[in-house]
Amino acid sequence: MPPLLQLNVVSSELDALIRLLDDSDPHVTTSVQRRLIEYRWRAVPHLQAVLAASPPDSPRAVNAQACLRAIRxxxxxxxxxxxxxxxxxxxxxxxxxxxxxxxIFGCPDGDPGAIGHHLDTLWLDVERALQAAPTRSEVQKLLALNTVVFDRAQFRGAGNDYHTPHRIYLAPVLQHRQGIPITLSCIYMLIAARAGIELWGIGMPLHFVVYSPALEVYIDPFNAGTFISREECCQFIEQAGFRFSESMLMRRSNVEILQRVIRNAIYAHTKSQQQWEAETLQETLETIERLTKQP
Structure with missing residues (x-):
């Protein structure tokens, strides 16, 4: 089936399912909800349209909300x-x-495959930039990465809306190119990994940077990929009111990075008065902590 025709078929089925969301037969509505959930992100815009157009306590809206939350x-x-x-x-x-x-939990209305595609596109731009470089040394790789991410794509640190969910989750940060330090650092590391550049995530108090073990230098993606020294990191920590310890510049595991992103998301949802999202993420964080707790 041609892609355009397939999209039309999917859209037609989704429209039909949406019309049955408030059917009087509970068996029908249960089957409809199950099918909508199976459509995942493709069903989300349709469900959001129902919520925008229906009274919050109507059966139609209640069932749409249940589907949307199940997808998330x-x-x-x-x-x-x-x-x-x-x-x-x-x-x-x-x-x-x-x-x-x-x-997907934070921004369920987009194709999750677009995240990898976007990162691949940025990586290919880095490869093209490296073709014009005199060598493929580690320094040249990082300079090419900075050129693509910050000069051409113009990723930058979030401003006045720093503590909002769309500055935390991967999909909207890739789309709008503004984010908090840890999300920008993750994007930077994911592109770097594709280019064969080893970088570590460093979770300092109140800030997040990356470290190049090959060059023994820290990099701050929130501030346009500025190279910073260990001494400057220590100075930042002390000026922020913390007593420096070696653990503050230790490499963080991926699960530790994920936990920190979730904590930021909980704060952002709470600040935005999105209590269901904040409570759901808090439960998830507590489960992760139990699963990863060392015996």
């Missing part, structure tokens, strides 16, 4: 499964997949 929590359930598998294998979780699943 299913992504978190898959995330917990991945963490459980990693714990059983004694390995770390894949950062990109984990952040993508978290992004």
């Amino acid at each position: 929590t299913n992504a978190l359930a898959t995330l917990l499964d991945r963490i459980l598998d990693a714990c059983a294998e004694g390995s770390d979780i894949p950062l990109e997949e984990s952040l993508t699943l978290l992004s």
Whole structure:
């Protein structure tokens, strides 16, 4: 079936399912909800349209909300499964997949495959920039990465709307190119990994940067990829009111990075008065902490 025709068929079925959301037969509505949930992100715009057009306490809106929340929590359930598998294998979780699943919860209306495609596109731009470089040294790789991410794509730190959900989740940060330090650092590391650049996530108090073990330099993606020294990191920590300890500049595992992103998301949803989202993420965070707790 041609892609355009397939899209039309999907859209037609979704429209038909939406019309049955408030059917008087509970068996019908249960089947409809199950089918809508199976459509995942494709069903989300249709469900959101129902919520925007219907009274909040109407059966139509209640059923649409239940579907939407199920789609979102299913992504978190898959995330917990991945963490459980990693714990059983004694390995770390894949950062990109984990952040993508978290992004589905936060921003369920987009194709999750677009995240990987967007990162691939940026990586190919880095490769093209490297073709013009005199060498493929580690310095040249990082300079090419900075040129693409900050000069051409113009990723930058969030401003006045720093503590809002769309500055935290991967999908909207890739789309709008503004984010908080940890999300920008994750994007930077994911592109770097595609280019064969080893970088570590460093979770300082009140800030997040990355570290190049090859060059022994810290990089601040929130501030346009500025190279910073260990001494400057220590100075930042002390000026922020913390007593420096070596643990503040330790490499963070992917699961630790994920936990920190979730904490930021909880704060953002709470600040935005989105209590269901904040409470659901808090429960997820507590489950992750139990799963990854060292015996």
